[in-house]
Each structure stands twice: as C-alpha cells, then as structure tokens.
Amino acid sequence: QHHITFYSVVFLGEIRKQTGDSLVHAAIVAEGAVTGSREADAFSVLQHVLGAGPLVRRGSSVTSKLTQGVAKATSKPFDVSAFNVNYSDSGLFGVYTISQAPNAGEVIKAALNQVKAVAQGSVTDADVTVANNSLNNYNKQSVPSSKKKRLLNEIGSESLVSGTHTSPSAAAQKIDSVTTADVVNAAKKFVSGKKSMAATGDLGNTPFLDEL
Incomplete structure (x- = not known):
C-alpha cells in the first residue's frame, strides 16, 4: 500500500493516489516560515483569515474567506481549510480541501483564488483583528480535533498537528503585532512560491x- 508522506509531498512536488473514493482530499502547499519568526506569526494570522477549517465546528466558520469563496463555486458539500506548520529551518503553508470527486477542480481552484485575493490586498484591518482573536483563542485551547488529525494523516502529515507552542500570553502579544501588510506579504509568498x-x-x- 502506497502512503503519501509529508516529505514525499515536499520533495517530489506532486503525488496522486487514485483510490476511486467519492471524496477527494487534496493539499496544496508552498514554503512558509521558520519557527519563532515574525513571518511565521503572519502566516498563522493568514491561516485564520482564510479559515482554519476542520478545527472549528461545521457552520461556525461561515465567515472564513475560503468557505465563502468555495461556496460560490459549488453547491455540493465540501470542507476547506488553511494550514500552517513551522520548523526550525523552514515551514509549510497550504490549503486543504475535501470535495465530491466531480467538483474537486472547482473547489481547489476557488480555494487558491481566495489566497490570491488576499495577496492582491483583499483583506481588511478588521479581517486581521478577527483572525488575531480567533488565533489567540485557538492557542489557548490548542488541541487539534480528531477530525483534523485524521484528515492530515491522510497525507501522512502528522507533523502538521504537533507543532510547538509558547505561552498563550506571549503568543498573543506576538500575534497582535501582526499587521495587515504582513498578512498580505505572507499570502504573496504562498502565491509566488513553488507548490507541492x-x-x-x-x-x-x-x-x-x-x-492550477
């Protein structure tokens, strides 16, 4: 049995596992930021601007840009989220989609278009403030849901849910210092970066x- 692993995604560029399953799981990633950097905080805020997806209950993320964008592209059920993982030497930022197989293309493209829109400045200070608050709340209760773990394990990316955490108060101060321009720049880095x-x-x- 072929397992799609985190490292194979990063180094091989593209992995397709044809299973015939009616649900398509897809992850598109690019280089993110190193642990502890200001850029890493910007990517974290960008993640919450776009929507951290399965980490929150279905229905409570309706304001997320990813959910709004994909909902305009398909009337079929879907899940979409942004993820961000940071290591000491690099990082990954990406978009994770689950869709009905016939609609996979439009869901993936609509999700990526939302990141492109942020890169082009389609994000407000209010969006960033809401994302900051969401991220700070998440850091206080940072236990990934079993669903999120299961989804990420589909591509072998256990490392995505095991990141290190600073104290909530210290993390909150760093997050609150992230500006809208920082978030736009993080989105630009993803859009222009080499994808896997x-x-x-x-x-x-x-x-x-x-x-894509």
Missing part, C-alpha cells in the same frame, strides 16, 4: 499542479 500537491480519491476531475 498531494491528492487522494477518484481524481478524474482533480487538476494537476501545473493546471
């Missing part, structure tokens, strides 16, 4: 990386 992609399911309607 992993997808599993019935992939007939799932675009290849060079089609």
Whole structure:
C-alpha cells in the first residue's frame, strides 16, 4: 500500500493516489516560515483569515474567506481549510480541501483564488483583528480535533498537528503585532512560491499542479 508522506509531498512536488473514493482530499502547499519568526506569526494570522477549517465546528466558520469563496463555486458539500506548520529551518503553508470527486477542480481552484485575493490586498484591518482573536483563542485551547488529525494523516502529515507552542500570553502579544501588510506579504509568498500537491480519491476531475 502506497502512503503519501509529508516529505514525499515536499520533495517530489506532486503525488496522486487514485483510490476511486467519492471524496477527494487534496493539499496544496508552498514554503512558509521558520519557527519563532515574525513571518511565521503572519502566516498563522493568514491561516485564520482564510479559515482554519476542520478545527472549528461545521457552520461556525461561515465567515472564513475560503468557505465563502468555495461556496460560490459549488453547491455540493465540501470542507476547506488553511494550514500552517513551522520548523526550525523552514515551514509549510497550504490549503486543504475535501470535495465530491466531480467538483474537486472547482473547489481547489476557488480555494487558491481566495489566497490570491488576499495577496492582491483583499483583506481588511478588521479581517486581521478577527483572525488575531480567533488565533489567540485557538492557542489557548490548542488541541487539534480528531477530525483534523485524521484528515492530515491522510497525507501522512502528522507533523502538521504537533507543532510547538509558547505561552498563550506571549503568543498573543506576538500575534497582535501582526499587521495587515504582513498578512498580505505572507499570502504573496504562498502565491509566488513553488507548490507541492498531494491528492487522494477518484481524481478524474482533480487538476494537476501545473493546471492550477
């Protein structure tokens, strides 16, 4: 049995696991930021501007940019979230989608378009403030849901849910110092960065990386 692993996604660029499953799981990632850097905080805020997805109950993330954007592209059920992981020497930022197989392409493209929109300045100070508060609340209760773990384990990325944490008060101060411009710059780095992609399911309607 072939397992899609975190490292193979990063180094091979593209992994497609054709299973025939009616749900397509896809992750598109690019280089993020190193642990403890201001840029890492900006990516964390960007993650919450876009929507941290399965970490919150279904229905409570309706204000997230990813959810809004994808909902305009399909009437079928979907899940979409941004994720951010930081290491001592590098980091990863990306978008994770779950969609009905026939709608995978439009869901993935709509999600990426939301990141592009932020990179082009389509984010307000109010968006960033809401994301800061969301992130600070998340840091206080930072136990990833079993659903999130299960989804990320689909591509072998256990490391994505095991990050290190500073004290909530120290983290909150760092997060609150992130500006809207910092968030736009983080989105720009993702948009311009070299992408890697992993997808599993019935992939007939799932675009290849060079089609995104």
